[in-house]
Amino acid sequence: MVLVLAIGDLHIPHRAADLPAKFKSMLVPGKIQHIICTGNLCIKEVHDYLKSLCPSLHITRGEYDEDSRYPETKTITIGQFKLGLCHGHQVVPWGDLDSLAMLQRQLDVDILVSGHTHQFKAYKHEAGVVINPGSATGAYSSITYDVNPSFVLMDIDGLRVVVYVYELIDGEVKVDKIDFKKTSTATL
């Protein structure tokens, strides 16, 4: 039972001041084993805050990140799953599922986590699953102003993943879940 937090596109301090209070109260250290962050934090303070939640932190570079040392893409193996991480501004057209699928095949991962569109999405295709955790602060994107703050928590348990989607809609935290399983052969 491994809990993995997928979060990104915070755009602090340029487009948002901080995470919503309700999200912050839920994110306490000691519960989460890994954090994967799509990028666009943008400053070191946010990096330190995420590090305090969990020492195992993986970040990829977004176009507004002040720290240029983050990699463009990253692959991590957690349990039976291979996860790929990429901010998403490199994949053109932005948010296009076929292009993301191409990236996923390139990285050869089961689950690809990418952001940039600030919209939550969970999509399955033959090569695997693509998850977009959205923007945790609800910051506006180049595509739209109407953004609900959201992030994703994955519970990886053997060959099964339960994805909990946390969204802030009208000031209330709404949680949904998505289940999927991996067959014991290589691909989903």
Add this chain to the structure above:
Amino acid sequence: MVKKRVPDWLNSPMWSSPTVTTSPPWKSRPLSPTNDDRTGGYPSSVTSSDSSVNEPRFMLPPPALIRPEPTLRTEISDSSIRDNDSSASVEEFSRQTQLLQELSKKIINLGELRLLASLGIPDAAGIRSTTWKLLLGYLPIDKRIWSSELSKKRSQYKHFKEDLLMNPSEITRKLEDSASPKNGDQIIEGKGLLARSKIPHGDHPLSLGKTSIWNQYFQDSEIIEQIDRDVKRTHPDIQFFSGDSASAKANQDSLKNILIVYAKLNPGIRYVQGMNEILAPLFYVFKNDPNEDYAVNAEADTFFCFVELLSDFRDNFTQQLDNSIAGIRSTISRLSQLLKQHDEELWRHLEVTTQVNPQFYAFRWITLLLTQEFNFTDILHIWDMLLSNPVGPRETLLRVCCAMLILVRRRLLAGDFTANLKLLQSYPSTNVSHLLYIANKLNSHSTQ
């Protein structure tokens, strides 16, 4: 105020330590699973049981004192005990046969068993394991219903484990599978947006609600961590409990499971440091039972016996009861009273003259049932007596503690605060059968 005389039996030569030392006491200690590091600090120490150390473990007290106590010795077939060495093994063998005889009856007489057990249970043939189970009330006295009782209890423990040791992922999965067995596995062929579904009972991993199973899981994980740490530190010198072997790890896992199940079933007392020490001898005895069936199910049996044993002593672990009548402080003051009753001179010297507050040494003796004061084999013998004495384990424990004090009275009377405290906090090794004999003596003299 008339000073109470030290009773004559206390002044008998068997307490005194002969000044001539032939061989250091600890060198002639019989084989025990641990190396006794407690004697290290006392090279010239000769305790009052020095004369009897060289003999095998199950030796009798000096023959001179046997004659006045015929009631306890009716089981002994040979009346004249000349040579301690050979008679000790004969006596042990006769005790063993008597115990086996008692245990093989269809309906076991608990009183008889207690009497036999209080003399000491031999290590052979799993006798101790079965006797302790009977004494703790886990096995009923009617042998015919043993198998049904055992299977009932063992399956009960199995259910406890299943219910309480599951992590929340598994729990939610089980709930879902039972709620909608045919629900899509979400293995959609081809492409598509993944469907979102409602979360069960509004429960999610980051929930801070009181009824959330996730929240409870994270709160329990602190206790589980503490249990884990303590189990790893239990008896580090004994191979059964620690080391890298697979069996040691399996034993540690069993100990952990028992303590976690107990903590979850008893939210009032949870887990307190020290419970692992009380659990260890029980599990050791039950796991080393030559009967295969018993050894395999040792974890379940130990759990119930542990619950039974702790029910007598749980007040010692409850912090709120510390100052009350049931709590540890009052137990310690009862020990003090007992000492005063039997040996006023020593009591006065300890409490008044040298001001050694009994809390400094007796706390550990009482709460941990003397598991930290003696080596492992001795602990088993002391526990034989604790469990079998009809007055009950709490009272017997106090008598053994009192006997421990009286046994080293010469050194205590000669020592000051530091020396006495040092002596009592690392109690020197003695002949345990002797110690238990004295504790029994305190029995009969308690109405003085």
